[in-house]
Amino acid sequence: MPQFLSTADADFESAFAALLSAKREDSPDVDAVVAGIIADVRDRGDAAVLELTARFDRLELTAGTMRFSEAQIADEIARVPAAERAALELAAERIRAYHLRQLPEDASWTDPDGATLGWRWSAVSAAGLYVPGGLASYPSSVLMNAIPAKVAGVERLAICVPTPDGVVNPLVLLAARLAGVDEVYRIGGAQAIAALAYGTATIPPVDKITGPGNAFVAAAKRRVFGKVGIDMIAGPSEILVIADGAGDAEWIALDLLSQAEHDESAQSLLITTDPALGQAVAAAVERQLETLERRAIAGASWRDFGAVIVARDLDEAAALSNRIAPEHLELCVADPEALAPKCRHAGAIFLGNWTPEAIGDYVGGPNHVLPTARSARFSSGLSVMDFLKRTTLAAMTPQALAAIGPAAETLATSESLEAHGLSVRARLNRLNDL
């Protein structure tokens, strides 16, 4: 059973604070190993990648077989059953439609002084997407990472997905195809991140790397950050459900378990204004845990990090939610539109009883790569913006420079940056000479 808390309890604050600060991950310190792998790949390129793949994935490749050929991809994809193909196509279509709306606009205007200002968005030229192998090899994550990159206009999009013992997930290849991925390499781990960042004879370097991975992949991404851009380092999944008396205990229990089943370190929380619903949800979770395939994982997560919190009213629930800043926030209440604006810090909000979080994992449209570990206080989920960058533009006329140049000169002087001031002054002098 998870913790039961009530905001009416005398010790609520300390219990809630403990819940917020619970250390859910014991990240092994793999940094030294990863540093060695990266240095090796930088030094020896393909040779290092091939050796490490043989060692860690028990797979003998060559420079020529490191990348899936078009024929191999077509063969694998042909094995995907029609229902799964149709589901993946629907997901891809909906994700693309949502992300197309995120494309930002360029701007340009001329101000009263005659200065023309603005900005221009442009896509990252080349991006790499890491896809884990084995159990956590999710085709949905391929869509969620690759489609925003292609919508942004990334010209070259490469995937690295390890195939331990040679086992390939055809759905991953189909997702890559649907998303428009250009190159698929069957390598993984820190060696794949190093290859994407620094390039090898076979794998040209990219400018940005996104996608989830294990501790080695995360450490490698941290290390290559700066040389290339990276997305966030994702922590274990989280869901917070806020429910009033209108919530359905069975549905909420399954929603909580759908995060708990990801990882023993996942966190599933319920805040409810109805103590009876809280009890009913907890009982429903226990019932479901009797038969759930991943009950060992989901049960550990729920027992160690789950909680049911009884709040006085929905305003108090929203205030607690803002302190949690959850990755996923479900509002299983009678009037979710009224509650949503009060919830300022959340990666994604799912409004109403008919919107299970799992819809957002696959076919809703919004991205499922979202900020974890309270980072929704200051960061956003993956989007088209992650594959774009903004260049600011400024053009002065002689008149504009005459109007604002003297102020720049004054400030340059006050900051003891003489050449800054002189670069303005030289032009102003010419203007005076004209």
Added chain:
Amino acid sequence: MPQFLSTADADFESAFAALLSAKREDSPDVDAVVAGIIADVRDRGDAAVLELTARFDRLELTAGTMRFSEAQIADEIARVPAAERAALELAAERIRAYHLRQLPEDASWTDPDGATLGWRWSAVSAAGLYVPGGLASYPSSVLMNAIPAKVAGVERLAICVPTPDGVVNPLVLLAARLAGVDEVYRIGGAQAIAALAYGTATIPPVDKITGPGNAFVAAAKRRVFGKVGIDMIAGPSEILVIADGAGDAEWIALDLLSQAEHDESAQSLLITTDPALGQAVAAAVERQLETLERRAIAGASWRDFGAVIVARDLDEAAALSNRIAPEHLELCVADPEALAPKCRHAGAIFLGNWTPEAIGDYVGGPNHVLPTARSARFSSGLSVMDFLKRTTLAAMTPQALAAIGPAAETLATSESLEAHGLSVRARLNRLNDL
């Protein structure tokens, strides 16, 4: 004298590659020291901050004097000469006007299946801005960091600026006042970053930390990243000028020096289609270096990292520029509007001979915090977006869930995430029962 290269040279590629990969910074490894300081501030709060300030800044403060009072700020500001105040006010006004245009819009729409989707932007609740003390204490940087935060809607904005030996820069306090900063603490170094990230009895914690600093500050920002958001870790300044025969050698020389004077590790490059202009600029730089106040710094930067590159034509110049991905790009050419679209990777572009880069440092309007070290390939300058985050929104109707839920269930099953599928199925079953 700097390097002279020509794309017609047989060894151009290797010389250009060497220029691109030149290691300009020798970052001292201060990570262990910084880790100790952060742990100390987390453990002992104010007491640690006060001791470290006494040791590093030779300044005895108390919890009560760590923060500037309103009266102290008013007294200091009163000392700012009228011309400097007017210049700073003009800068603040123009920076605010530019950044107001960056505010993104929320979105909401209902798709053909009946799903209502969208997103909502909200501001980070509290932000901290680091301002270096001493020589690099730039009031313009206060404006460039603080105004976007306030335009975004950050409710609580705190500044940390060290005052070694008690010396205060009144212009920094005036800039803070003009930008609407809420709290100013006279502390610096890794201890200030730790205090902002973890909070002390006197300094409440923030959610995001931005602003430049020395190696200790940079290392501390890297370490607290995750607990709070941070902006980029800025490297030494860079400018690339592209000039055709229409360029003015004297002006270009001063523009190159205005970056070189920042730092011995700064890099100033000229690419020109006119070899005679290249020679004339180099000669003009040497002349200016005879008298420039910061000639030791600027001269070292120009000698060690500067270069004049002769290109065949402007298309080739743009292609080289894209490989450099400069922080600042000046287009001193007859038709800058035609050339700008070809330059895809740059932090900021300054169009035409009448737009010296220094205008952008102070009063142009766009931000002067820009990506360095080739990171303009994948990142953008500081903006209002850095103080906002996006929450995605999704609301299903029963009909919408009936339309797209089965695909989610199929994909959940294929990913072996049973509870994900059940959370959708339980709702679809209810619908069938109705």
